[in-house]
Amino acid sequence: MSGRPSLGRIGIWAGDIDNYSATEVRRAVTEIEDLGYGTLWFPEATGREAMAQAGMLLSATRRITVATGTASIYARDAVSTAAAQRTLEEAFPGRFLLGLGVSHPALVEDVRGHRFGPPLAAMRDYLDALDNAPFGPPAPPAAPHRVLAALGPGMLKLAGRRAWGAHPLGMPVQHTKHARTLLGPHALLAVTQLAILDLDRTAADLARTHVAAALPNRRVLLHDLGFQDLDALNDELVDALVVRGTIDDIAHRVHQHLDVGADHVSLHLLTTTPHVPPLRQWRALAANLLP
Template identity: 65%
Template sequence: MGVCPRHLTAGETVRTAGKTDRRLRLGSTGIWAGSADSLPAVALRQAAVAVEDLGYRTLWLQEATGREAMAQAGILLSATRRIVLATGSADIYARDAVTTAAAQGTLDEAFPGRFLLGLWGSHPSLAEDVRGHRFGPPVETMRAYLDALDTAPFGPPAATASPHRVLSALDPAMLALAGERAWGAHVLGMPVEHTRTARAVLGPDALLTVTQFCVLHPNRAQAAELARSVATAALPNRHGLLRDLGYADAIDDRLVAALVAAGSAADVAERVEEHRAAGADHVSLHVVTATPSAPPIEQWRDLAAHLPLD
């Protein structure tokens, strides 16, 4: 088991299994590149450079049916100099554990201290309809995958098993596994109340990173409409968890406001601080716009002026 001390943002030395490991500095606030697959590769590389130049320390990538996560991470690590690339949702049905271990070892060797593996247990439709696998019980399947990852026989010649991993987790059982078998957890698109719950499940020492949906738009009505569409798309996978937190099943204004920080950069910064007060070590921002084919660089710049990045 490897755990990461809280407050990585201060650049503390990570200790895993009683041995000092190299530092992996995520910073206080990062960027979630949720629309990365909508961008041509050239534009995506330019966006990654912009994120780094603005002072963010971590860029998070998702994996669904678009680009392959490990290849994309390597491309963007090559295009940048300092930033950490994190696969927020590398699908465990996309690669066997041996391949994932070899890919992580390769990136760790080539870019020391700049790659964070975030594993995701996928979704039944993606695993079965898209990838042609049989979707298994999430926690048991993830545990078996981690077992295979830890004992993978192949990789770069001098590589050892890397502790640089988090699990994408929403429900308590997966959060508990993340605290047991990884640095900690990554939580995508949940209210501040869930951050507090996740911290209680993980305990005080595990890393907790969360991604906050946000909409920055000068027109209040258009911002509200876009925020509602984001909340509507997020709701199906979160019904039960949100109900447990006291939210109604319907998409009402309270639920939209809890899931999406809409307004000014100062409003988003306030939500980030709420997550941190609730126990998050690092908050990444998924800036949603009406034009996903264009990176929201101006919004990222505006947010960087209002947020702690180190």
């Protein structure tokens, strides 16, 4: 199919983007683009609205693809999402990628006031509504593309059938290999790798904190991949989910994902100062990972 955004092999997952001011966001995305990264991904939780933020990022740049890593299907009805996607595609052809996710029960029910439905059924219904949504202005030459934030086998298979592909976040290389098998050879597999460019004790504590936060909705999947005694947060588990160390260590993990079937790897750089864009780390990695 034509009109697919060009993601490049390496991108940035700006997981802390809602901690930055609008001015810092524009400076950060400009820096990421100038460094040569192919795609900027960002989440949606309780910060900026995803489509508005995408418009801000696209307006500040010229080339880079902007992707909503986890735009919540509970944040907008399907008609609004389809209209926003087509509007951004019309204004910035081939530079916007819609990534959809089912979010988490607490965010959906306690924050947004909706009822959290069975994830697969909810996503199927939402995709059906997207496909049937009306749109008044002239349509783009090709239907805009979408990916699903998918971890489990059911959502991965759905992503292979009903989307361009899948975007798993924060999973080990073993999961990437399994995801490729479930998706088949042609669907996009764009994974996000958590990374810390450091080896000191602070880095170890930071990695373990993030793994603990990520564990609840990954527990069964990690157990099925062979990880045991998950609550102990042992080094094997933490190192599998968060690569920490030198530039070479991070580069090696990126190539491991690519070697087992990933088409694209975005890096989420974890730091002890999440309110400050990690410009130093982005620059150092770009100098060694990008052509």
